[in-house]
Amino acid sequence: MDKIWDVIVVGSGNAALCAALAARAEGSSVLVVEKAPRAMAGGNTQYTAGAMRFAYNGIDDLMPLLADLTDPRLEVTDFGSYTTQRFSDDLLGFNDGRPLSPEQQILIDQSLETMQWLGHQGVKFEPIYSRQSFLKDGRHVFWGGLTLAAAEEGVGLFEAELAALEEKGGEIRFEQAVTGLLVKDGCVTGVTVRNSTGEQVLHARAVILACGGFEASEELRAKYIGPDWAKAKVRGTPHNTGDGLRMAFELGAEMYGFYEGCHATPMDLHMKDYGNLDIPHGERKNYRKISYFLGIMINADAVRFVDEGRDFRNYTYAQFGRAVLEQPGHFAWQIFDAKVDDLLYAEYRFHDAHYVQADTLEDLIPKLEGVNPAGARSTIEAYNQAVMDDVAFDPTIKDGKGTRGLELPKSNWAQKLDTGPFKAYPVTGGITFTYGGVKLGQEGQILRPDGSAIDGLFACGEMVGGVFYNGYPGGSGLTSGAVFGRIAGRGAAAQAKGA
Structure with a gap:
């Protein structure tokens, strides 16, 4: 037997x-x-x-x-x-x-x-x-x-x-x-x-x-989370395609929980799907791009679409990954200046990180592929003018160093983009789990x-x-x-x- x-x-x-x-x-x-x-x-x-x-x-x-x-x-x-x-x-x-x-x-x-x-x-x-x-x-x-x-x-x-x-x-x-x-x-x-x-x-x-x-199922992502999610990068394994859920439902299991939700994060726009299977497992996290709180993010229309400094990134990256994916063209650019370069997480220095760089903002903006240049200049100018100069920058706390007068504020860690060289990283939304x-x-x-x-x-x-x-x-x-x-x-x- x-x-x-x-x-x-x-x-x-x-x-x-x-x-x-x-x-x-x-x-x-x-x-x-x-x-x-x-x-x-x-x-x-x-x-x-x-x-x-x-x-x-x-x-x-x-x-x-x-x-x-x-x-x-x-x-x-x-x-x-x-x-x-x-x-x-x-x-x-x-x-x-x-x-x-x-x-x-x-x-x-x-x-x-x-x-x-x-x-x-x-x-x-x-x-x-x-x-x-x-x-x-x-x-x-x-x-x-x-x-x-x-x-x-x-x-x-x-x-x-x-x-x-x-x-x-x-x-x-x-x-x-x-x-x-x-x-x-x-x-x-x-x-x-x-x-x-x-x-x-x-x-x-x-x-x-x-x-x-x-x-890892494009069909089920689109069905349960929404059509934008057919375009999401799959951050993890290609094998999580809903097999267990299917077997459970066949036996009458209750569908339970928030099917419209998922763990998402901003990811390198040009990463391969499934976290890039050609590199060692331990390096796959390096396609994340979650230092956005140190700079700003703009979409194809050259507008900011989230309060990058709303909270510590532990509490925002899953939501902001969704927000990026739902932008026109399913992408955004993260923009930083030299003042924060040493604070960017290691994934920004990863050998396969995609970015553009220039000594001046005027030279950087035309390199932001897919973004309206005039709009980008206007957005960055308005942001710089709104940054509070009278509050100290402190990344260990929610420092209250925000912006004044913007329709969409940056609530913490707001510093002017004024020190070259400047770097910008193209990102999209990546999905980790449902x-x-x-x-x-x-x-x-x-x-x-x-x-x-x-x-x-x-x-x-x-x-x-x-x-x-x-x-x-x-x-x-x-x-x-x-x-x-x-x-x-x-x-x-x-x-x-x-x-």
Whole structure:
């Protein structure tokens, strides 16, 4: 008789591996099946910077998670705190008046303990000095509530979780595309997979769908998010095409969450799709362009279309990626002067970054392809005249150095564009993951619209609806994957024991 696994996990990203680790810790035999080859496994995880947002009270909560306790910078670092109330407020800021969803409350409440659990699995973290802190009066000041990333970023997170799973006796098989679910007497009992030898049936006492959203499907993006999104650059894996959602819906799962929403970010206009598969995984984040708060963004009509300094970029980049994509021609230019060149994030100095440069604005403006030159001159002139000269620039806080008299203000970090050389970067909107998913029960089981559970079927990761709405505080996605992966793994293991 064919082997019956206690738990089969579909997908191999952060959420999937956390689910597998949690199930294995409960004594379940675990098989992870991934349709990508080994080099492309890990879902979106390997494309990320590995940052994880979680509630913490101070440095004592962070120190046990760190890979290098001898880093001399730790002695001159102000990590501050990030309370559950601040996490709640940050999520509420994107909810468009909605109260916290049950899923958001779970994310907040279990974020710290899940990070600590990951630490016990062998995952280590590093302070995000380069992107989340500024040097002020000789100290490294963290400013946005996002403090740690996995050592070696998303690649390191995937490799650490995979190594932990294999060490603990879990198995993973690559190039195994799940094509359907097995159902017997109303209970999910396994999966069918397609591989190099053809179709195969794999039996299980519980199945966890952890194979992402629909961001890599042009058809589904246009259907659920809007026609502009057919033109979006796909920042991550080409494999998240909605397969898990399709299989769940075929069994009557409830469509749940904000299907019109997605994690987006401004990206290099000329990047290849899927984060450029020709370069190492760890470099793919370098196509992001998220230092817009240090300059201005203008569209093809030569007008600014967002308040670039509305808030710290952790709280705006997901929305501004959408805003860029929805501009005429689906592009914009980010413009900076020499005063901020040393503050631009590393992706602006990436070897494949596309930009134009000139010693004067008069020489730069004609290089802004697709933009009305006269309009650009007028917009920049009006912006420069409106900048507050009587307020000090300070990137470690919302400094209130804004503009006066503009219909669309820049609220913070506004400095005149007056010091050459000047640089401008062409950007478009990139999509990382989608927000719409399925509704889960307390143990991670997938629910029908009437509230009943689909017996034997669980989900986590991008498939969980209700976590994000009209935006996203940076670093919450990986944490959500880990939180709900852990829940699903434990739930599936309990199902397997009772089967």
